[in-house]
Amino acid sequence: MKVANVHAFRTGSRKFKLGAVMEGTQVITREMQQIDTIVAKNKGRHGELLTILEEAQLVSEHNYLSEEALNHIALRTGVPLSRIYNVVTFFSFFNLKPQGQHTLTVCRGTACHTKGSKTLLDDIGLMLGCSKALEEGDSFVTTPDNKFTITTVACFGQCALAPVVAIDGVIHSNVTTAKLQKLLGKVVKEKKKS
Numbered sequence: 677m678k679v680a681n682v683h684a685f686r687t688g689s690r691k692f693k694l695g696a697v698m699e700g701t702q703v704i705t706r707e708m709q710q711i712d713t714i715v716a717k718n719k720g721r722h723g724e725l726l727t728i729l730e731e732a733q734l735v736s737e738h739n740y741l742s743e744e745a746l747n748h749i750a751l752r753t754g755v756p757l758s759r760i761y762n763v764v765t766f767f768s769f770f771n772l773k774p775q776g777q778h779t780l781t782v783c784r785g786t787a788c789h790t791k792g793s794k795t796l797l798d799d800i801g802l803m804l805g806c807s808k809a810l811e812e813g814d815s816f817v818t819t820p821d822n823k824f825t826i827t828t829v830a831c832f833g834q835c836a837l838a839p840v841v842a843i844d845g846v847i848h849s850n851v852t853t854a855k856l857q858k859l860l861g862k863v864v865k866e867k868k869k870s
């Protein structure tokens with residue numbers, strides 16, 4: 677039995693958002709409904725799986741493919757989940773964790789380390805309130821407000837400009853704590869204006 681237009685409800689310990697519906701015993705969220713549309717639109721097309729995964733990531737709230745989304749895609753396309761995982765782990769543009777609105781990537785290669793990139797990472801933790809996760813060595817941390825995702829790389833290939841930090845894909849060289857503060861302030865301000 678399908679119950680449509682349920683505003684928000686709980687099954688067990690899980691609360692589902694506005695727009696979720698029940699299909700039999702399965703909870704169909706708004707994201708899953710969007711995936712159904714994407715699957716229907718791309719069925720039988722060349723390279724359908726890649727397109728479905730790409731579009732499903734785009735419609736997700738935090739630009740990533742959740743376990744539920746991947747299971748749902750497997751169910752609707754008939755493609756084994758193991759094959760879907762092979763695809764999403766092979767291509768770097770697929771995200772398996774929620775992404776912040778902005779991405780900060782700190783280089784942790786030797787040249788950048790020597791020029792203080794660990795201190796920059798600590799500064800970022802303090803500025804964005806995620807020191808604990810960074811201290812625990814997580815190489816992928818999203819702030820609780822989903823504004824920033826912090827990642828590290830082994831080398832940007834810009835060692836002469838060390839230490840290097842990329843903000844939303846833009847490389848910044850010779851970064852100091854003061855420069856970092858300024859750059860982050862600018863990003864936050866720009867976001868407020870838009």
Ligand code: FES
Nearest residue numbers: 783785788832834
């Ligand atoms: S070590 Fe950082 S850019 Fe190469």
